Amino acid sequence: MIKRLLLASLLGLSASTCTDQRSHTQAVYMLIDTSGTYAQEVGKAQRIINYLLGTLQSGDSLAVARVKTRSFSEKDIIAKVTFDSRPSQANAQKRAFRDKIDAFVKSVGGSAYTDITGGLIQGGMYLNETGAGRKTILIFSDMQEELDKVTIRDFPINLKDIRVVALNVVKLKTDNIDPRRYMGRLEAWQKRIEKAGASEWVLINDIEHLDSMLRS
Amino acid sequence: MSDQFWMIWPGNAVASALILFAIAMPFLYAARRLVHDLLHSIGRMVGGPLRLGARWLFATARDMKERNSVVLLAHGREEVGQHIEREFERISALVTRDLEGYPALQRKLLEEITRVEEDYKKCGEVPPPPPEWVEAVTSISKVKSDSNEMVQRILEEIKRSVHTIHDKALGEYRRAYESRHKILNGFMPFWRSLDKTFGQVDQKLTGLQQTSSKIDAQMEKYEQINKKTDKAEHALTVSAFTQFAISTMVLLIAVGGALVNFKLIALPFSEMVGSGDYLTSTMRMSDVAALVIIFLEATMGLFVMETLRITHLFPLIANMNDRMRHRMLWVAVVFLFVFAGIEAALALMRDMLSADRQALVQSLASAKAAAPDPLLRLIPTTAQMVLGFFLPFALAFVAIPLESFVYSLRTVGGAFLVMLIRATAFLLRVLGNLVRQLCRVLIGVYDFTIVLPLLVERLVKAARSEGDSSESRPVKRAA
Numbered sequence: 218m219i220k221r222l223l224l225a226s227l228l229g230l231s232a233s234t235c236t237d238q239r240s241h242t243q244a245v246y247m248l249i250d251t252s253g254t255y256a257q258e259v260g261k262a263q264r265i266i267n268y269l270l271g272t273l274q275s276g277d278s279l280a281v282a283r284v285k286t287r288s289f290s291e292k293d294i295i296a297k298v299t300f301d302s303r304p305s306q307a308n309a310q311k312r313a314f315r316d317k318i319d320a321f322v323k324s325v326g327g328s329a330y331t332d333i334t335g336g337l338i339q340g341g342m343y344l345n346e347t348g349a350g351r352k353t354i355l356i357f358s359d360m361q362e363e364l365d366k367v368t369i370r371d372f373p374i375n376l377k378d379i380r381v382v383a384l385n386v387v388k389l390k391t392d393n394i395d396p397r398r399y400m401g402r403l404e405a406w407q408k409r410i411e412k413a414g415a416s417e418w419v420l421i422n423d424i425e426h427l428d429s430m431l432r433s
Numbered sequence: 434m435s436d437q438f439w440m441i442w443p444g445n446a447v448a449s450a451l452i453l454f455a456i457a458m459p460f461l462y463a464a465r466r467l468v469h470d471l472l473h474s475i476g477r478m479v480g481g482p483l484r485l486g487a488r489w490l491f492a493t494a495r496d497m498k499e500r501n502s503v504v505l506l507a508h509g510r511e512e513v514g515q516h517i518e519r520e521f522e523r524i525s526a527l528v529t530r531d532l533e534g535y536p537a538l539q540r541k542l543l544e545e546i547t548r549v550e551e552d553y554k555k556c557g558e559v560p561p562p563p564p565e566w567v568e569a570v571t572s573i574s575k576v577k578s579d580s581n582e583m584v585q586r587i588l589e590e591i592k593r594s595v596h597t598i599h600d601k602a603l604g605e606y607r608r609a610y611e612s613r614h615k616i617l618n619g620f621m622p623f624w625r626s627l628d629k630t631f632g633q634v635d636q637k638l639t640g641l642q643q644t645s646s647k648i649d650a651q652m653e654k655y656e657q658i659n660k661k662t663d664k665a666e667h668a669l670t671v672s673a674f675t676q677f678a679i680s681t682m683v684l685l686i687a688v689g690g691a692l693v694n695f696k697l698i699a700l701p702f703s704e705m706v707g708s709g710d711y712l713t714s715t716m717r718m719s720d721v722a723a724l725v726i727i728f729l730e731a732t733m734g735l736f737v738m739e740t741l742r743i744t745h746l747f748p749l750i751a752n753m754n755d756r757m758r759h760r761m762l763w764v765a766v767v768f769l770f771v772f773a774g775i776e777a778a779l780a781l782m783r784d785m786l787s788a789d790r791q792a793l794v795q796s797l798a799s800a801k802a803a804a805p806d807p808l809l810r811l812i813p814t815t816a817q818m819v820l821g822f823f824l825p826f827a828l829a830f831v832a833i834p835l836e837s838f839v840y841s842l843r844t845v846g847g848a849f850l851v852m853l854i855r856a857t858a859f860l861l862r863v864l865g866n867l868v869r870q871l872c873r874v875l876i877g878v879y880d881f882t883i884v885l886p887l888l889v890e891r892l893v894k895a896a897r898s899e900g901d902s903s904e905s906r907p908v909k910r911a912a
Contacts, residue, residue, distance in 0.1 A: 239711070239714070241709075241711045241714070242709065267797040267798070268797075270793075270797055271793070271794050271797050271798075274708070275703065275707070275708045275709065276708065276709040302703070302707030302708050302709040303703070303704050303707060303708075304700065304703055304704055304708070304786055304789075304790070305704060305786060305789060308789050308790060308793045311793055311797075312793065312796070315796070315797060
């Protein structure tokens with residue numbers, strides 16, 4: 218009997234050591250710009266969140282945070298969840314998440330300034346905490362950062378092994394006058410993100426492309 | 434370094450090459466013997482092991498072929514032996530079943546024959562002879578009546594009596610024949626019964642004859658296998674290839690069934706064991722658990738087939754006593770039923786999870802879909818449950834093609850291996866010959882490059898031999 222128990226425990230041990238210890242989950246942190254006129258675009262952001270809820274699987278994590286005057290704060294996270302490994306529970310969590318986002322969309326108000334860097338730092342910290350295998354920050358913004366005089370963000374940030382995706386980067390009135398401003402803004406962000414150690418910088422203006430990007 | 438460093442005549446590569454060649458020629462001529470020896474050695478060094486390897490591989494292939502043949506014949510012998518055994522069992526059952534009734538049949542036949550004989554004897558009885566008074570009547574008929582009234586009256590009286598008696602006797606005679614006809618008429622059912630009984634006997638004997646002719650054919654095959662004839666070996670090889678093709682096809686179909694089964698239970702298993710753990714980079718533990726269940730079902734099916742002695746993959750099970758074997762059969766059947774029940778429940782769970790997921794996706798897309806017809810929902814749910822219940826039983830039959838596959842794989846794999854070894858041996862042999870021939874060609878090419886010194890050598894040798902012969906001629910003459 219003891220021999221059998223030993224054999225069974227050995228088999229169990231070998232099975233546990235054989236399992237793939239790498240994380241196969243993915244974590245997504247979405248930043249929604251609510252500053253100025255961009256707050257009107259929140260409906261589109263809601264559709265993207267719904268799309269993410271339909272795409273992400275059990276074990277994946279999702280957090281949605283707003284970008285306002287100062288965004289380096291947990292209080293700016295509107296909703297966050299790590300989906301249960303059981304599909305039925307994960308579905309229930311997705312419904313609850315959707316309800317929270319619906320409530321946010323109804324009550325959203327514009328902010329005076331846009332602290333994208335603060336949101337990125339907060340997102341990076343959250344994603345590293347999840348321990349997910351694939352980490353992505355989605356920035357739903359025009360990528361025009363505006364800080365008040367007190368806020369300090371001109372220092373190197375750490376986004377190691379995180380993929381950063383800029384979504385729905387609309388052109389501003391000034392961009393229409395001089396498109397080089399738009400190009401220059403995106404280029405500056407790309408440089409900053411790559412300098413921060415991000416694995417990838419992607420610009421997606423069509424949601425269809427988001428699907429293939431999340432699967433890769 | 435400049436690529437023209439070797440050019441003795443700068444700017445003229447051809448001339449430089451020719452000059453270099455001319456300079457090198459004496460050295461090449463001097464090294465001729467050494468180079469020849471070197472090339473011969475290289476040819477032997479490379480070609481020898483290649484040829485040796487080829488020879489060894491050919492010998493190995495021959496050994497393997499012999500071993501394959503022994504295994505094939507042994508398997509064929511066993512198979513034909515089993516076939517003959519089955520035929521004998523069938524004959525035994527036939528004889529037991531039919532000959533069990535033979536005493537009763539014989540008794541019935543004897544009774545019927547006795548009865549027919551008795552009746553026949555009865556038919557053969559002649560009517561009673563005329564009474565003795567006939568002689569008296571003959572004597573009286575000789576009496577002369579003339580005109581004697583008394584005599585005439587007596588005679589008439591006698592005539593009347595005789596007529597009466599004749600009529601009576603005739604009536605009795607007719608009655609006797611009538612009764613005999615009745616007896617003969619009563620023969621008919623007995624004859625029919627006899628005919629039917631004999632027909633049955635004939636049918637059974639014909640069946641026995643057919644089975645025995647099958648046994649004869651099998652025995653002939655068995656004898657040919659025992660004699661190890663080429664015909665028997667060829668027939669067994671062809672049979673093995675056919676079995677291999679058929680069993681592979683059936684197994685592929687079974688794999689398709691197993692995949693459907695897997696699809697049915699994979700999602701609910703992620704609900705039970707979670708879908709976060711991975712065994713490999715792409716394989717979830719829940720998928721592995723579902724696969725394990727399917728393999729367990731197939732194993733239970735295999736045990737059922739083994740305990741029923743339909744397949745013979747495990748000699749241990751085949752050699753068990755009947756009581757133990759029956760116990761094992763029931764255990765395996767019970768397990769199969771349990772698995773089938775679990776699968777049916779999992780199929781229902783899968784349907785519920787899919788519906789929940791569909792509802793979530795629709796709510797996220799904020800599109801209000803019309804509620805589906807309850808009947809339309811019920812049909813796929815029921816179909817999934819039925820499939821989930823019956824697929825484990827269907828998978829149980831995989832054991833039969835699996836056995837054929839395993840046995841035929843030995844023959845087919847062995848034949849392919851022999852072919853592969855022979856092909857490798859042939860390749861090595863060709864390579865060995867190629868290397869030796871290449872060395873010979875290189876020797877020829879080398880001699881061609883130093884053709885001028887060789888010509889000079891030949892001329893010198895010719896001149897020297899002429900000189901020697903002119904010197905030796907006077908000696909010869911003197912001699």
